[in-house]
Amino acid sequence: MTGSLTVENIPVDQLDLDPENPRIRKFLEQYGGTPSFDHMLLALGAHSSDPESGSSVTFQSLKQSIRAQGGVINPIHVDKQPNGRYRVVEGNTRVAIFKSFNAEKIKGSWSSIPAFVHEKLPGFKADAIRLQCHIVGPRPWDPYSKAKYLDHLLNHDNLPLSTIVELCGGRRKEIAEYIDAYRDMEKYYRPILNSDSDFDPARFSAFVELQKPNVKQAVLEEFTLTNFAEWIRDRNIDPLNTVRALPRILKNPQAKDKFLAVNAREAIKLLEVPTAPGLANVSLEQLLRGVIEKLDTMGWRELDVIKADLGSNKAQLLVEAHEVLTEVCEKITEKTP
Amino acid sequence: MPESAVHLALVQSLVQWVKSNCLIEKDGLLLVDDPAQMASSKPPSINGYFPDVYLRGLRLRSILIGEAKSAYDLESRHSRKQLASFLIHLLSVERGTLLVAVPWHVVPRAKSLIRAIQRETNSMSVQTIFLDYLPG
Numbered sequence: 001m002t003g004s005l006t007v008e009n010i011p012v013d014q015l016d017l018d019p020e021n022p023r024i025r026k027f028l029e030q031y032g033g034t035p036s037f038d039h040m041l042l043a044l045g046a047h048s049s050d051p052e053s054g055s056s057v058t059f060q061s062l063k064q065s066i067r068a069q070g071g072v073i074n075p076i077h078v079d080k081q082p083n084g085r086y087r088v089v090e091g092n093t094r095v096a097i098f099k100s101f102n103a104e105k106i107k108g109s110w111s112s113i114p115a116f117v118h119e120k121l122p123g124f125k126a127d128a129i130r131l132q133c134h135i136v137g138p139r140p141w142d143p144y145s146k147a148k149y150l151d152h153l154l155n156h157d158n159l160p161l162s163t164i165v166e167l168c169g170g171r172r173k174e175i176a177e178y179i180d181a182y183r184d185m186e187k188y189y190r191p192i193l194n195s196d197s198d199f200d201p202a203r204f205s206a207f208v209e210l211q212k213p214n215v216k217q218a219v220l221e222e223f224t225l226t227n228f229a230e231w232i233r234d235r236n237i238d239p240l241n242t243v244r245a246l247p248r249i250l251k252n253p254q255a256k257d258k259f260l261a262v263n264a265r266e267a268i269k270l271l272e273v274p275t276a277p278g279l280a281n282v283s284l285e286q287l288l289r290g291v292i293e294k295l296d297t298m299g300w301r302e303l304d305v306i307k308a309d310l311g312s313n314k315a316q317l318l319v320e321a322h323e324v325l326t327e328v329c330e331k332i333t334e335k336t337p
Numbered sequence: 338m339p340e341s342a343v344h345l346a347l348v349q350s351l352v353q354w355v356k357s358n359c360l361i362e363k364d365g366l367l368l369v370d371d372p373a374q375m376a377s378s379k380p381p382s383i384n385g386y387f388p389d390v391y392l393r394g395l396r397l398r399s400i401l402i403g404e405a406k407s408a409y410d411l412e413s414r415h416s417r418k419q420l421a422s423f424l425i426h427l428l429s430v431e432r433g434t435l436l437v438a439v440p441w442h443v444v445p446r447a448k449s450l451i452r453a454i455q456r457e458t459n460s461m462s463v464q465t466i467f468l469d470y471l472p473g
Binding site for chain 2: 324331
């Protein structure tokens, strides 16, 4: 497939977005007709998700990244049509972004885009390109490696944070947290290990949580960040999501003692609401039905309250229940060898 | 590599290690949880959990339990309970060894997890061996 491939700069006004693109097709199936360019943008997610709120690549964050970069790094894939125009097989969002830059008269060179040009591309080869790009996709770096690289850019290459944020398509808070978490992990966790071979990059997520002001403040009121690193090393904070409960644990003398002697999971049990009398006589089916009904009728306000404090009893119990249910469901649906 | 293939490859590494480092022929009985084996030659249940590899010394009062874990499975509640059961079981013999095979990139995690379980179960005296440089 790549033997006769060439990369060319194709004028964006000669490019047609692909109606076979799953996002666009979904839109067409719902509304029918010939979609306008604005509809195409809508279908490609141009108006969804605030880049500051999530960690995934959104239309907006890709747009900001392309703008900061002044173009795209990976060429798109196009198929030359008999009428001389090009159908975009892969890279519809990037083309839509270039077109919107042109329409918005954004300063820069947005009139053409680098593309791998195919000719008479058979359907299955177009499918293979889409599958590789969207189903398999590039392998993302793990969070620790991402943070290490971001720290290198900021503190070794001396790239300004604002530039890094722009190149990453926004998400300033997330990027700053990653870099701070990386620095705390290197400063406090690595030195207390017996050797570098004991360094576990998967513990990084706890250091990200540590950057939440209420967590760091709760630790520093009575302890040090070296103590925090020791708790990670010795698994007092275990599982890692219990780090969110630290402010509540450290405030409660009994829970704090349990946490220091055993771990956060045991400590959380001391903070929990006691089991209602009579529940021991209720069958599992009745209990599950009750839980399902409660969860089903939970309003968005209550969900927002839980989301805002992931260290709360309710949030921690939900996470634990999810973990246990997943494990049991995996077991009961497991195929016997 | 699919999860099951990773696990199978890790179990093979355990068996290979045992064969190269333990005197099985002279004084040991090696049992492996292999789908091709008869039920009678599979490792025994330990508190409801079946290890991947079980080596019982005949002359010496020693037991080696080999357990393979993929990165995905390592920290599950099931794995924690299983590893705790194995460590408690190994405490009851003169020379108990837990042999662990995990993909190379989770070796530090496996070490810290097992150290924590040993502290919880007062089984620090059980010898633990972690195989290195394994794929997965």
